[in-house]
Amino acid sequence: MATGETILRVKGLKTHIFLEDGVVRAVDGADLEIRRGETLAVVGESGCGKSMMARSILRLVDRPAQIVDGEIWVRRPPGKGGNSDGAAEMVDLVRADRRVVREVRGKRIAMVFQEPMTSLSPMHTIGDQIAEVILLHEQVTKQAARRRTIELLGRVGIPAPKVRVDSYPFQLSGGMLQRAMIAMALSCNPELLIADEPTTALDVTTQAQILQLLRTLQKEYGMAVMLITHDLGVAAQMADQVAVMYLGVVVERGDIVSTFRSPLHPYTQALLRSVPKLGLSAGARLAPVRGMVPHPYQRPSGCPFHTRCDSFMAGKCDLTVPELLRQDDGREVRCLLYDGTAGAGAVAPGAEGRNA
Numbered sequence: 001m002a003t004g005e006t007i008l009r010v011k012g013l014k015t016h017i018f019l020e021d022g023v024v025r026a027v028d029g030a031d032l033e034i035r036r037g038e039t040l041a042v043v044g045e046s047g048c049g050k051s052m053m054a055r056s057i058l059r060l061v062d063r064p065a066q067i068v069d070g071e072i073w074v075r076r077p078p079g080k081g082g083n084s085d086g087a088a089e090m091v092d093l094v095r096a097d098r099r100v101v102r103e104v105r106g107k108r109i110a111m112v113f114q115e116p117m118t119s120l121s122p123m124h125t126i127g128d129q130i131a132e133v134i135l136l137h138e139q140v141t142k143q144a145a146r147r148r149t150i151e152l153l154g155r156v157g158i159p160a161p162k163v164r165v166d167s168y169p170f171q172l173s174g175g176m177l178q179r180a181m182i183a184m185a186l187s188c189n190p191e192l193l194i195a196d197e198p199t200t201a202l203d204v205t206t207q208a209q210i211l212q213l214l215r216t217l218q219k220e221y222g223m224a225v226m227l228i229t230h231d232l233g234v235a236a237q238m239a240d241q242v243a244v245m246y247l248g249v250v251v252e253r254g255d256i257v258s259t260f261r262s263p264l265h266p267y268t269q270a271l272l273r274s275v276p277k278l279g280l281s282a283g284a285r286l287a288p289v290r291g292m293v294p295h296p297y298q299r300p301s302g303c304p305f306h307t308r309c310d311s312f313m314a315g316k317c318d319l320t321v322p323e324l325l326r327q328d329d330g331r332e333v334r335c336l337l338y339d340g341t342a343g344a345g346a347v348a349p350g351a352e353g354r355n356a
């Protein structure tokens with residue numbers, strides 16, 4: 001399933017937020033890759049930088065936040081030259097000019113947010129708002145855009161789309177609004193849909209319906225999906241690949257079946273121990289991840305997870321920032337347990353100085 005070409009590659013992305021009291025390193029060296037048609041789940045506790053990373057990919061971060069380093073490679077917008085070889089087809093959004101960024105946003109990559117009202121205006125009908133997106137990206141008449149809008153609303157399961165097209169957001173339920181958001185995202189046939197906690201604000205039944213809708217549309221449109229969720233059950237249900245984020249860093253990535261069956265990183269292991277049914281036999285004890293995500297200003301040295309890690313190696317994990325290491329099965333993990341030096345004798349000098 002996951003053998004298609006790469007359509008997004010994020011390398012060493014850093015997005016920092018410059019506040020009066022200090023700098024929040026919201027994304028601090030994140031690496032990701034998505035291939036055509038696949039679903040990547042991005043998981044991790046709240047505050048780990050998932051949303052900031054997603055917004056960075058679309059260059060939707062504003063002051064005081066700023067992308068300070070890294071690369072975001074995506075396929076060029078259609079019809080924009082560079083079709084001769086594979087490399088020339090990619091463009092680095094961090095360095096691309098605004099026009100290219102705008103074209104990628106919508107034509108290549110679209111996004112739905114947890115809270116529909118962050119993207120919908122209460123002042124305009126949903127139909128006008130979706131048609132506006134179509135008109136922005138394509139040379140079609142207003143009537144054609146409206147017809148497309150009605151068709152899209154039908155596609156995402158909104159009943160009586162010919163009537164609902166003229167509804168204002170406040171006239172729709174949360175689930176219907178999220179469907180309208182998805183219709184808007186699909187309006188320009190993106191090859192990647194980034195969905196940031198798209199169902200977190202919905203009740204369980206509606207959540208299941210929206211996830212089913214995403215799956216159906218993904219098949220129909222051949223889209224890749226980046227599904228951001230703190231819910232490992234949703235990730236397991238939906239994704240082919242998973243990236244686990246902690247404090248702005250991807251600490252583990254790989255195919256979801258092996259990763260959830262035998263997680264490599266102690267953080268992934270801890271996350272999986274905290275949810276029922278996943279990765280554990282029935283009757284096993286549930287345990288929340290020990291401790292809390294540190295305050296953004298108090299980012300630990302070395303491996304950012306070392307303050308909560310059951311496998312903490314003093315003098316090592318608190319001093320050395322682990323690299324993303326590729327394993328034999330292609331999975332990757334950012335943990336010093338896997339760098340071949342773990343164990344006795346590997347302790348770096350000066351270990352006594354650690355302040356827990």
Ligand SMILES: Nc1ncnc2c1ncn2[C@@H]1O[C@H](COP(=O)(O)OP(=O)(O)O)[C@@H](O)[C@H]1O
Pocket residue numbers: 017019024025026044045046047048049050051052053296
């Ligand atoms: N506008 C903002 N101002 C200050 N800090 C922010 C802002 N947005 C996000 N952050 C901080 O950036 C970090 C990452 O946040 P976020 O990307 O929203 O995490 P997630 O989506 O994984 O819950 C957190 O420490 C959060 O407090």
Ligand SMILES: [Mg+2]
Pocket residue numbers: 050051052196197
């Ligand atoms: Mg978030």
